[in-house]
Amino acid sequence: MIRALTTRLLGWIWWPHGGFQPHEGGPHQATATNLLLAWDWRPEIILPLVFLGVCYSLGWWRLRRQGRRRLATSRRLASYLGGLAILAVALLSAVDSLQSVLFSVHMVQHELLMMVTPPLLLLANPLPFLLWGLPAGPRQAVGSLLSRRAAFRRVVRHLTRPWVAWALYVGALWLWHVPVAYDAALRYDLIHDLEHLSFFGTAMLFWWHVTGAAPRIHGSLGYGLRMAYVLAALVQNEILGVSIAFADQPIYLHYTTVPRLWGLSVLEDQMLGGAIMWIPGGMMYVAAVVLLLFALLAREEKETDRARAVDLHLPEPVAQ
Numbered sequence: 001m002i003r004a005l006t007t008r009l010l011g012w013i014w015w016p017h018g019g020f021q022p023h024e025g026g027p028h029q030a031t032a033t034n035l036l037l038a039w040d041w042r043p044e045i046i047l048p049l050v051f052l053g054v055c056y057s058l059g060w061w062r063l064r065r066q067g068r069r070r071l072a073t074s075r076r077l078a079s080y081l082g083g084l085a086i087l088a089v090a091l092l093s094a095v096d097s098l099q100s101v102l103f104s105v106h107m108v109q110h111e112l113l114m115m116v117t118p119p120l121l122l123l124a125n126p127l128p129f130l131l132w133g134l135p136a137g138p139r140q141a142v143g144s145l146l147s148r149r150a151a152f153r154r155v156v157r158h159l160t161r162p163w164v165a166w167a168l169y170v171g172a173l174w175l176w177h178v179p180v181a182y183d184a185a186l187r188y189d190l191i192h193d194l195e196h197l198s199f200f201g202t203a204m205l206f207w208w209h210v211t212g213a214a215p216r217i218h219g220s221l222g223y224g225l226r227m228a229y230v231l232a233a234l235v236q237n238e239i240l241g242v243s244i245a246f247a248d249q250p251i252y253l254h255y256t257t258v259p260r261l262w263g264l265s266v267l268e269d270q271m272l273g274g275a276i277m278w279i280p281g282g283m284m285y286v287a288a289v290v291l292l293l294f295a296l297l298a299r300e301e302k303e304t305d306r307a308r309a310v311d312l313h314l315p316e317p318v319a320q
Contacts, residue, residue: 038094045091049084056080056126059133076124083120086112091196100186101258107273113196114173114203115284122207127214146215157217162209166229169206170236172198177240179251186254206233210288223296227289234285238278245274 056077063072089095090112099106131139145152175181176195185195210230212220221229250256250266260266 038097039092040096042092045088049088052130053081053084055133056124056129057133059129059131062132063129071125071128076129079120080124080126080129083117083124086120087117087200090117098261101255102261102264103252103255103269104264104273104276106186107276110199111276111281111284113199114169115281118200118203118207119211119284119288122204122211122213125213146217153215153217160205160208161218162221162225162229165202165205165209166233169202170233172202173237174240177244179253182252183254186252210292223292223299227292227296230285230288230292234282234289237285238282241274241276241278241281243274245271245278247274 060072060077090109095105095109095112099109131142134142144150147153176185176199181195185192209218209221210226212226244251247270248267250270252270255266255269260269264272
């Protein structure tokens, strides 16, 4: 059933822009122009994304010129720019256009905002690169706010403790899936933007503790604690996803008032959306745990090798 629904959903990439009508006749293959027109060129989103991309790239280039190649790696640059690109797709492409008529596409958008973009951005360890992308004056001003004795740093440290970040992340997810809040976000653009900001902002806080990106104002969580942190988030994600997928009636009434696409009924679309949160969304958490486990094992192997190397260089005991 889910496989069939997924196959139907994939048809949206061939659907011409401007058609929120039920499918009639044979499939229409979209032209490049159709796909281009499906993008919503919002300057309040585009300009910050361009600024962050340019600032990060400039900082990366400056650090490379200083010989900091172990810090300024090509992998980090690709991760950051890739994260910004996916964020643009989530907020500006046909994904954002279709989310108002298909719950499943709306769920894809939320997964991109919470599960894909934040880890990519944070794996790039963006703070040092963004700082070095700024002119000297602003760079020093921002750096002073994060110095060890700065009051701002202390406040941020208390407000972003791991358990606080986890609670905010989970709370935002559940709050916005309350039917009244969800339908209001679809009805009013301002509330919808607030929903996206809260999803993305709390996800950045959550994944910050998982990735260990700078600034490390809380110290570094041990790998075991990070895995527990992620697994706890996995459990609540699966509960919500399964609850939506197996609901026997429409949860979000907005989708009962819009035209249906590609033969997907409201319940089929809702089931597919819940399955997207449940299975691909859950796999993202599992992947994070696996990567953390590999990192833990690699660290323990290095420590074992180091201990063996020390043992090999110990002087032999003097005979009494």
